[in-house]
Amino acid sequence: MTTVLQLSDTHIVPTGALVSGRLDTADALARLVARISSIRDQIGSIDALLVSGDLSDDGSAESYARFKTLIAPLDLPTYVIAGNHDARDPMRIAFADVLPNAGPLNWACQVGDIHLIGLDTLVEGQGGGTLAPESLSFLQDAFSKAGKAPVLLALHHPPFACGIGFMDDISLTNRHALRDVLAGHAGPLRIVCGHIHNVIVSDVAGHIAISAPSPASTFAYDRRSSAPVGFTTQEDGCLLHRWDAGFQSVRIGPMAGSGPFPF
Numbered sequence: 001m002t003t004v005l006q007l008s009d010t011h012i013v014p015t016g017a018l019v020s021g022r023l024d025t026a027d028a029l030a031r032l033v034a035r036i037s038s039i040r041d042q043i044g045s046i047d048a049l050l051v052s053g054d055l056s057d058d059g060s061a062e063s064y065a066r067f068k069t070l071i072a073p074l075d076l077p078t079y080v081i082a083g084n085h086d087a088r089d090p091m092r093i094a095f096a097d098v099l100p101n102a103g104p105l106n107w108a109c110q111v112g113d114i115h116l117i118g119l120d121t122l123v124e125g126q127g128g129g130t131l132a133p134e135s136l137s138f139l140q141d142a143f144s145k146a147g148k149a150p151v152l153l154a155l156h157h158p159p160f161a162c163g164i165g166f167m168d169d170i171s172l173t174n175r176h177a178l179r180d181v182l183a184g185h186a187g188p189l190r191i192v193c194g195h196i197h198n199v200i201v202s203d204v205a206g207h208i209a210i211s212a213p214s215p216a217s218t219f220a221y222d223r224r225s226s227a228p229v230g231f232t233t234q235e236d237g238c239l240l241h242r243w244d245a246g247f248q249s250v251r252i253g254p255m256a257g258s259g260p261f262p263f
């Protein structure tokens, strides 16, 4: 059995700053980390932490240092991919132990029974994402190496349309090229992403893809063309993915209710 905790879209800023003048994202992440720590014995052992982009809101070196301090209590091997708010070079320096020192921030590694693959969809200066041709071949290659072993594949931009107009306007531009590669892979695969600050499960080329919530904010699931563009302050937790002869994914909310009470 192998378990990977997925955090996404933490949007950390330097000390003293607020996101959009309103959100204290560091406080929100600290609350979630404390919540996870408080239920560690219930969850069972966790093998790694995967962070699926927008670790930082401004791409600053200070925000990455602050992020690392905030997740330190989890004491987990940490793997990161870039989101549209991240900046490659500061991220590369902050996570030099897991990120390549040149080119796109793609990587593959073994965590327990799982082949973990991270892809770089960042187009610096843009909200939308793209997989460069070399990233698509990296994925093809990583699939070949994984064979029939379970794969957990992470990319920031979802490989599906979510229905929230202002987020679909800044989505993955070459979803179809990715789908072609995914359709050719026959082994067990779970695709995980972030970006849309919502838990949405979608079928993609015969596989299941899940987007993670954000610990700091949520975009309303509002499919109307008149939907207001913006965020709500709902803190929505994170995901936990477990491989045990099949994948299981569960959301961990940021708050414990009272109880449990007897039925």
Ligand SMILES: [Fe+2]
Pocket (backbone or CB within 6 Å): 053, 054, 083, 084, 085, 156, 194, 195, 196
């Ligand atoms: Fe994003």
